[in-house]
Amino acid sequence: MRILWGFLSGLVFGLGLVISGMANPAKVLNFLDLAGSWDPSLAFVMGGATVTAFIGYRLVWRRRAPVLDQTFDIPTGRSIDRLLVTGAALFGIGWGIGGFCPGPAWTALPLLAPGTLIFLPAMLVGLWAGAWIKGLGLLNTKGAAT
Amino acid sequence: MEMEIQTAFTPWASLGGGVLIGLSAVMVMGIFGRIAGISGITQGAVGGILPLRGAPKDRDWRWAFLLGLLAAPMLIMAAGGTVAQTVPQNLLAMAIAGLLVGLGTALGSGCTSGHGVCGLARLSGRSLVAVATFMTTGFITVFLLRHVLGGV
Structure with a gap:
C-alpha cells in the first residue's frame, strides 16, 4: 500500500x-x-x-x-541561519542557469534531452556533497536547526 | 543557456497543474505524514544506495514517488498528449546548474516544493526566507546571463 x-x-x-x-x-x-x-x-x-x-x-x-x-x-526548525540562506541562494543561481529545480528534472528525464541527462546526475552529486558538507558543521551557527 | 524563446502565458493550465501539485503535497502529508519536498525525497531515495548523511530512512514510498514522477510524462504521451519542453543545450552550464541545485537544496534543506509549496502552506518563516532568497538569486542570474553578458 x-x-x-x-x-x-x-x-x-x-x-x-x-x-x-x-x-x-x-x-x-x-x-x-x-x-x-x-x-x-x-x-x-x-x-x-x-x-x-x-x-x-x-x-x-x-x-x-x-x-x-x-x-x-x-520540520520544527525556526532559526534563519547562514546554511539556509547560503543554500537557497546557490539553489536559485543553479535554477536560473538551468531552468530546472529537482521535481521537473525527474519528470524531464524520460524525454532524454542531453541537458537533462547531464543535469540530473550533477544534481545527485550536488545533493550528496551538500549532505556531506552539512555534516561537517562548518557553516552552522550556534543553535542552528536542521 | 541562452534560449529567449517566447512561451505563451498559460494562467489556467498553470493554475490547474498547480492545484495537482498541491493535492500531491496533501496526499503525502495525509498518507505518510511527510513534507513533499522533491530534494528531500531524492535524498531519501539516494540514501538507499549511497551513504548519505542525514538522509531520511523511510525509503519505500520515496522510491515509488520518484517512479511516479517519471511515469507522468510517459502517461501523458501514451494518452496522445504532447509534453512541451525546451532544455538548455549548453552541457557545461547544465552540469554547473545541476551541481548548484543539488548542493543548494541539500544545504538549504529544501527546494521549490519543500520550501515553496509545503513550507509556505505551513506558514514557515524559514521557508519564506528560503523562497525569497532563491527567487531573488534566480531573477539576478537570468538577468545577468541574458541582459548583461547577453548571447553567451
Missing part, C-alpha cells in the same frame, strides 16, 4: 508539473526573466499549489496520525 500510494502521489505531482508548464525549463527561465520575455505563468502554479496545500494540510491535520504512518513529521 505504501508503494502504491507513494507512486500515485508522485504521479499526481508529475502530472501537475507537466500540465502547469513547470517541467519546461524555457517557461521557468522566462518566468525569471523580468526584464525580457517575462511569462508570469509560474506565479499561478505556485499560487494554486500553495493555496491547495494550505487548505488540505489543515484538513488532514485533524487526524491523529497519517493513514499509513505513525506520526506527522513536520
Whole structure:
C-alpha cells in the first residue's frame, strides 16, 4: 500500500508539473526573466499549489496520525541561519542557469534531452556533497536547526 | 543557456497543474505524514544506495514517488498528449546548474516544493526566507546571463 500510494502521489505531482508548464525549463527561465520575455505563468502554479496545500494540510491535520504512518513529521526548525540562506541562494543561481529545480528534472528525464541527462546526475552529486558538507558543521551557527 | 524563446502565458493550465501539485503535497502529508519536498525525497531515495548523511530512512514510498514522477510524462504521451519542453543545450552550464541545485537544496534543506509549496502552506518563516532568497538569486542570474553578458 505504501508503494502504491507513494507512486500515485508522485504521479499526481508529475502530472501537475507537466500540465502547469513547470517541467519546461524555457517557461521557468522566462518566468525569471523580468526584464525580457517575462511569462508570469509560474506565479499561478505556485499560487494554486500553495493555496491547495494550505487548505488540505489543515484538513488532514485533524487526524491523529497519517493513514499509513505513525506520526506527522513536520520540520520544527525556526532559526534563519547562514546554511539556509547560503543554500537557497546557490539553489536559485543553479535554477536560473538551468531552468530546472529537482521535481521537473525527474519528470524531464524520460524525454532524454542531453541537458537533462547531464543535469540530473550533477544534481545527485550536488545533493550528496551538500549532505556531506552539512555534516561537517562548518557553516552552522550556534543553535542552528536542521 | 541562452534560449529567449517566447512561451505563451498559460494562467489556467498553470493554475490547474498547480492545484495537482498541491493535492500531491496533501496526499503525502495525509498518507505518510511527510513534507513533499522533491530534494528531500531524492535524498531519501539516494540514501538507499549511497551513504548519505542525514538522509531520511523511510525509503519505500520515496522510491515509488520518484517512479511516479517519471511515469507522468510517459502517461501523458501514451494518452496522445504532447509534453512541451525546451532544455538548455549548453552541457557545461547544465552540469554547473545541476551541481548548484543539488548542493543548494541539500544545504538549504529544501527546494521549490519543500520550501515553496509545503513550507509556505505551513506558514514557515524559514521557508519564506528560503523562497525569497532563491527567487531573488534566480531573477539576478537570468538577468545577468541574458541582459548583461547577453548571447553567451
